Amino acid sequence: MQAVAELHELLGELVKRHRAQRMSQRELAARIGCSQRTLTRIEQGHPVNSETLFTALAVLGQLDAFIELADEKVRAAGHLPERKRSQLHDRGLDNDF
Template sequence: MNQANELSVLLGELIKRHRAQRMDQQDFATRVGCSIKTLSRLEQGVPVNTETLFTALALVGQLDDFIELADQKVRAAAHLPERKRGAGDKGLDNDF
């Protein structure tokens, strides 16, 4: 299992545990704005769109922690050089 899949599984489990303490899947899915099937997939670690994921994290009170972690990572990476364009990196040509 790659790291992205592991993260999806961990986030799904986190959301499921917090959600189960407060409400059933139907109520939570309604609040997230998705179907029960999508919520079930999310809780099983199947990737879903980021808006659904972030909304679910916000509803269980975990989004602020993830924003803080992302902010820390961005600040830690501030010293890294930005990508420089090479001479041959002119984009796509139009000869389709």
């Protein structure tokens, strides 16, 4: 899970750098509809709600670049087989124990 922590840190740094050039934490927090504490957590690389993170990236004009990168990864994985459905699900069985 180290890669997930590193991604949070990278995205937090991206938000922090772009935000610092344009506005205060208080202003960005108001624009994305979260508390200043939540924005501080984003900038420090802590996990937060993905909608809040993506909204921050959108307000800062960075979401399109993030989507483009993710789209490239999806296209690059196009040669991989799609995920198969569980056989239990196909037979109408639940997975309760």
